[in-house]
Amino acid sequence: MNEAAPAKENILAGIEMGVGVWAWGERLIWGYGRDYSLGDLRGAFESSIAAGIRLFDTAEIYGQGQSEQILGQFLKQAQEPVLVATKFMPFPWRLSRQSLMGALKSSLKRLGLEQVDLYQIHQPLPPVNIETWMEGLTEAVNAGLTRAVGVSNYDRRQMQRASDRLQREGVHLASNQVEYHLLNRKVEKNGLLRQCQEQETALIAYSPLAMGVLTGKYSPENLPQGVRSGRFGRKYLEKVQPLLTLLKRIGAEHGSKTPSQVALNWVMCKGALPIPGAKTLLQAEQNAGASGWRLSDEAVMQLDEMSDRVCSDL
Numbered sequence: 484m485n486e487a488a489p490a491k492e493n494i495l496a497g498i499e500m501g502v503g504v505w506a507w508g509e510r511l512i513w514g515y516g517r518d519y520s521l522g523d524l525r526g527a528f529e530s531s532i533a534a535g536i537r538l539f540d541t542a543e544i545y546g547q548g549q550s551e552q553i554l555g556q557f558l559k560q561a562q563e564p565v566l567v568a569t570k571f572m573p574f575p576w577r578l579s580r581q582s583l584m585g586a587l588k589s590s591l592k593r594l595g596l597e598q599v600d601l602y603q604i605h606q607p608l609p610p611v612n613i614e615t616w617m618e619g620l621t622e623a624v625n626a627g628l629t630r631a632v633g634v635s636n637y638d639r640r641q642m643q644r645a646s647d648r649l650q651r652e653g654v655h656l657a658s659n660q661v662e663y664h665l666l667n668r669k670v671e672k673n674g675l676l677r678q679c680q681e682q683e684t685a686l687i688a689y690s691p692l693a694m695g696v697l698t699g700k701y702s703p704e705n706l707p708q709g710v711r712s713g714r715f716g717r718k719y720l721e722k723v724q725p726l727l728t729l730l731k732r733i734g735a736e737h738g739s740k741t742p743s744q745v746a747l748n749w750v751m752c753k754g755a756l757p758i759p760g761a762k763t764l765l766q767a768e769q770n771a772g773a774s775g776w777r778l779s780d781e782a783v784m785q786l787d788e789m790s791d792r793v794c795s796d797l
């Protein structure tokens with residue numbers, strides 16, 4: 484009888500956190516070129532690497548390719564090994580798995596790489612079914628264009644279908660990237676986080692700072708501008724203040740950690756991998772300080788209770 488081949492280790496195993504680079508080159512949504520510059524982004528990249536953060540998450544659609552291009556530019560000068568994750572958007576006009584290979588090759592060109600570390604399907608969008616995209620991902624692995632594959636915004640059922648299809652080809656589903664933070668704990672409540680842990684698929688937590696709200700810098704008197712103003716208005720920021728106060732208190736009790744560091748560490752304590760966005764050296768440096776230590780069980784419990792209370796009123 485043949486012995487089962489030992490499972491290949493998930494390339495994300497042991498990685499505590501990464502950096503999300505959606506804002507890199509993204510003018511319309513995040514204000515690139517107005518509020519922060521290429522020099523700021525270089526600072527964010529270099530300080531992350533210096534702090535031992537090696538995973539960078541981008542997508543072909545971020546800044547219409549600018550994000551991949553800027554990351555690629557920085558990668559050329561990187562002295563340390565870096566893990567690059569990017570994403571394929573299954574636009575409704577992309578109807579075959581050949582379109583995935585074409586998009587991946589374009590991403591590689593922008594990144595200046597021959598292979599990415601993780602290639603993800605950005606959304607479970609119709610009309611093409613999940614199985615077809617999984618066949619495309621398998622082809623990308625076999626062609627050596629990506630080391631591992633993942634999905635994003637997939638619910639439990641969709642993730643199972645993806646995983647089953649990949650498994651048939653001997654490919655492991657490395658990750659599912661979904662929104663997860665103290666102000667959105669859907670993945671905890673609906674069992675997705677548990678399912679990820681059971682099948683050794685990393686849950687990559689996106690917007691882990693609730694797009695900046697959990698840093699504590701926004702308040703009813705200092706509202707975020709641009710597209711965020713619709714989602715995080717005055718009422719919202721009034722309601723989340725008790726949670727922000729608790730983040731500050733817990734940070735002080737854990738050796739002068741900032742609210743952002745506590746919020747990111749909470750995600751890690753739950754067994755997920757946060758990828759906070761950073762636009763500047765200071766933001767990246769501060770976020771990197773969220774790794775390498777752990778909140779007490781008591782603190783995690785207090786944050787759980789407070790977030791439940793606050794979220795029930797949002």
Ligand SMILES: NC(=O)c1ccc[n+]([C@@H]2O[C@H](COP(=O)([O-])OP(=O)(O)OC[C@H]3O[C@@H](n4cnc5c(N)ncnc54)[C@H](OP(=O)(O)O)[C@@H]3O)[C@@H](O)[C@H]2O)c1
Pocket residue numbers: 502503504505506540541605635636660661688689690691692693694695696698700743758759760761762765766767769770
């Ligand atoms: N798969 C998907 O569908 C999907 C969706 C969304 C995001 N993502 C991924 O997740 C990554 C992170 O999510 P996100 O960018 O939406 O939100 P986030 O990480 O929750 O927040 C990032 C924003 O918060 C502010 N910030 C970050 N660190 C800070 C610090 N230490 N001090 C003060 N302000 C700080 C910055 O904006 P300001 O300075 O302007 O406040 C930054 O752009 C993205 O880059 C992307 O890679 C994926």
